[in-house]
Amino acid sequence: MSSSSRVPTYVMQQRSELMDFYIRDKKGRRAETSPHRHEYFQIQINIGGDTVQHIGNVERPFARNTLAFILPHRVHVIPHPPESNFMVINFSQTFLLPHLQCDPMDLEEVSILLAPELSPFRFQEHLDFVLGDEDFASVCALIEQMRVLDENRQFGTREMLKGLLLQLVGKVCALYAEPLKRLAEENAAEVSRRDALSRMSEYLRKNIADPDLNLIKVAAATYLSPTYLTHWLRKEIGKTFTELVLERRMHAARNFLLNGTRPVGEVARLCGFADEAYFSRRFRQIHGQPPGQFRRQQLNPDTPQSPSNT
Template structure:
């Protein structure tokens, strides 16, 4: 979970005397939700390092961007504010809005696992006051949950992932004017992805992966992150946990067998790491999907 101190959009609102934070919570996997209300304010965002998905819950009919003064917000309107964007806002009257903050690492992982694309080739399109009823319903479902209730953590995390996945599928495009420099060659990236997915149960080492690319561990780690947006150990853990999710949803394998097939030394180690990332134990995760059938 990214620290709130590192979320520039959150901190900009939090420092305003007119904005009030109703509640916020880390939903794991680099996702943070927040519910705000604000009135008679002005805000500027200068190149945040994270992405922000926004949904207007109430009011906002006097809110506009300074570069788009004729376009006003209203309940049910959505905004997508990508990392690195610049925007200046005027809030006339009152507004209530929900935010989902997305870490660059989670965006990168989504590009890899959902789109099968290199993250640095892609960018999230900036969009202001657009309509998407399915996304609005997901936000509203998220707001109906008690984010601090452990029993609702899994559903909250799942909704946050659905919000991000839908955004990736609908609003991510080729980065304009891209000149890819550095990183690993395309054929090496493909070989690494295939090798890691085929050896999730094995105790992979940094030296083993670096050797496939004829690089030192130091240079490989730097170039891997430049190519995939994640360090090797985080990428490997994410792929192992994604495989575990698939097995928990689609099979009746015992948890011990799933743990070993996903590269965890024991069921207890698997349970601890799974809970840290997903917010529920593997057994609770499996039961939640069984109950939905």
């Protein structure tokens, strides 16, 4: 499956009712039928109706009793037949891994010793997580508990949901411990490449406010050639350097807007935009709303929004 830059990337609020955790069955929302990415984690559970999943550049079977673990920014699609039955769980990185200070696009570089709960997500392209009937029944029981809790949110519900989610991921990790550990060990040969790419990500994170951030500067700072960096970005994530920087700047902008009261002009500057008007135009092109309106609607979703250009 091609990782074209035209493949859409969804943010949590576009495909979920809440920004931290959301669970639904096939009737909850129309399933995507074409390749796409999203900024959040996703688990799909096939309760009935054999099909396949396209993930990255591979196709794997997705039969009944199978779970799919999808990392943020991974191109994928599961074409569910009309008679199928499935569940979808969406959740943010901060919900699953609040301790992990890592850009969502760098999760594949995180050691499973540091975050073992990432294991099935990291190696989904290499394994089919098919469960026996007894194990699958226990997973379905966890899912039902999540569904009931998510429909009746109150104080403490978030922690209970996270506990159930970790039980689900932990059960699959235990059932597939040997192949997961083997895949992690085989990955050791790529340590030097990962280190170089980690340097690039760290440099971007620290210098995202630099309006003059460019390919030559980043390649030099991370000891990579511009040619190699360009090739790797296109091959692995289907983006140009410019697209990657814009995506990270928009990610940072959303965080600033939703987690503080900084004026839009200051948010623009912190995200590397010297021109506030240009920042607002790019933000609106991507999110369908100018930054000020985006902040108001996300923080007060029940408040009617009037048109705004800020």
